[in-house]
Amino acid sequence: MTRSRTFAGFRGGRGLVYNGAGSMGHETATGRTDELVRRLDEAVDTDCVHGRCDKVKAILEDVFRSGEPFLAPEFLEPDPERYARRLVHRDPAGRYSVVAMVWGKGQGTAIHDHAGQWCVECVYSGTISVTSYDLVSGDEEAGVVQFRQEKTVLAGVGEAGALIPPFEYHTIANALDGPTVTVHVYGEELTWCHVFQPVEGGYERVRRELSYTP
Numbered sequence: 454m455t456r457s458r459t460f461a462g463f464r465g466g467r468g469l470v471y472n473g474a475g476s477m478g479h480e481t482a483t484g485r486t487d488e489l490v491r492r493l494d495e496a497v498d499t500d501c502v503h504g505r506c507d508k509v510k511a512i513l514e515d516v517f518r519s520g521e522p523f524l525a526p527e528f529l530e531p532d533p534e535r536y537a538r539r540l541v542h543r544d545p546a547g548r549y550s551v552v553a554m555v556w557g558k559g560q561g562t563a564i565h566d567h568a569g570q571w572c573v574e575c576v577y578s579g580t581i582s583v584t585s586y587d588l589v590s591g592d593e594e595a596g597v598v599q600f601r602q603e604k605t606v607l608a609g610v611g612e613a614g615a616l617i618p619p620f621e622y623h624t625i626a627n628a629l630d631g632p633t634v635t636v637h638v639y640g641e642e643l644t645w646c647h648v649f650q651p652v653e654g655g656y657e658r659v660r661r662e663l664s665y666t667p
């Protein structure tokens with residue numbers, strides 16, 4: 454496998470950026486969300502999944518780099534127990550969903566997939582560290598698998614990456630002491646995924662049901 458399509462949009466080494474998204478007003482943020490949804494509605498009508506992800510990625514980068522309010526304050530609250538995950542928009546036609554995640558100090562994920570869905574992830578505020586993995590051996594249906602760790606990149610505000618299966622194994626971690634906020638657009642609503650837990654000789658795949666933070 455090559456890594457060319459995994460988080461292809463993230464550029465490493467941009468440094469730490471924080472845009473103070475927590476001060477954004479609700480009314481303005483709601484208007485920006487509506488605008489984003491209108492643009493995403495058009496983008497997801499693209500037949501080719503690569504073209505679709507390119508368009509979604511360009512929209513997220515454009516909106517977030519503007520520095521204008523997008524997420525209402527209720528989406529920006531960290532959860533001390535684990536990273537917060539909140540549904541921003543569910544396309545009535547089932548073509549995509551938009552989820553905001555808030556990463557507190559030290560919070561991150563295990564190695565995971567996205568249940569075979571395409572996904573575009575973009576940093577709204579702060580900085581995340583994304584590490585890609587290549588599944589090099591083993592049978593994930595039957596037992597233990599082995600991963601090779603690929604590159605790790607830091608992504609700051611307005612930097613986005615696309616995950617298109619089968620290039621989908623990765624971890625995400627907050628790179629800051631303060632909160633980082635990311636926005637994820639999935640091919641449909643992501644209600645479960647696989648996480649990979651370290652065991653002797655590799656990693657064991659476990660199905661995990663996903664829920665939203667209140």
Ligand SMILES: [Fe+2]
Nearest residue numbers: 565566567625
């Ligand atoms: Fe992910």
